[in-house]
Amino acid sequence: MRLEGKTAIVTGGASGFGAGIARKFAAEGARVMVADLNIALARGVAEEIGGIACHVDVSNDASVAAMAGSVPEDFGVPDILVNNAGITHLPAAMEEVSEEDFDRVWAVNCKSVYLTARHLVPAMKQAGKGAILNVASTAGISPRPKLNWYNASKGWMITATKTMAVELAPEGIRVNAICPVAGETPLLASFMGEDTPEMRAKFLSTIPLGRFSTPEDMGNAACFLCSDEAAMVTGVAMEVDGGRCI
Numbered sequence: 001m002r003l004e005g006k007t008a009i010v011t012g013g014a015s016g017f018g019a020g021i022a023r024k025f026a027a028e029g030a031r032v033m034v035a036d037l038n039i040a041l042a043r044g045v046a047e048e049i050g051g052i053a054c055h056v057d058v059s060n061d062a063s064v065a066a067m068a069g070s071v072p073e074d075f076g077v078p079d080i081l082v083n084n085a086g087i088t089h090l091p092a093a094m095e096e097v098s099e100e101d102f103d104r105v106w107a108v109n110c111k112s113v114y115l116t117a118r119h120l121v122p123a124m125k126q127a128g129k130g131a132i133l134n135v136a137s138t139a140g141i142s143p144r145p146k147l148n149w150y151n152a153s154k155g156w157m158i159t160a161t162k163t164m165a166v167e168l169a170p171e172g173i174r175v176n177a178i179c180p181v182a183g184e185t186p187l188l189a190s191f192m193g194e195d196t197p198e199m200r201a202k203f204l205s206t207i208p209l210g211r212f213s214t215p216e217d218m219g220n221a222a223c224f225l226c227s228d229e230a231a232m233v234t235g236v237a238m239e240v241d242g243g244r245c246i
Helices: 016-027 039-049 061-069 099-127 148-171 188-192 197-204 215-226
Strands: 007-011 031-036 052-055 080-083 130-135 173-180 237-240
Touching: 007 016, 007 099, 016 031, 016 039, 016 080, 016 130, 016 215, 031 039, 039 052, 061 099, 080 099, 080 215, 099 130, 099 148, 099 173, 130 148, 130 215, 148 173, 148 237, 173 215, 188 197, 215 237
Parallel strands: 007 031, 007 080, 031 052, 080 130, 130 173, 173 237
Antiparallel strands: none
């Protein structure tokens, strides 16, 4: 029960890594707000873990403000914020990615971190405590070809994590990131371009431990970084990648 008595908001918490993080946090004693664009899936996860579901478009200022304003009084100031919501463009030469796809990747992967900070960090500062976790990617450390603008967005998130950590440390707020390798999530097929045995074998050949990451892997890493056990850890981008970045 490492998170007993704590409250957490997990964006993109209705599926994939976000759902794995939400489930782990609840199992460790936290009360979790599952925030997602897909409210039906969010409600399913929230009911399963005894949490709260919230509809949010993390790329929209008004929507993030509404999420922050919907936090119940008995939930209080969130102890933990997980910026997990993310999207990618399909594999393509960098100059062939449409402006629309680029803008969407930027808005969901990068602008969202700014918006949640804008609407949630002031209360964390007032409370003098908190842990923020950004779900980045190995793509921000060791990029794959033809995912250029997705790679760049995750590199941005790693830098944002470090600068947030430096600025918020005096306020008692820690900021870290995890960098998953490709996993069994709704985005896997998009990363590969096509989900075939051949493409899976190609991806797996780059991961020394020989398997994709799982939502449980991310939940375990996130739980440590957001718990008091990591009280002296801030500004790290932890590779949870089976050795992919070695």
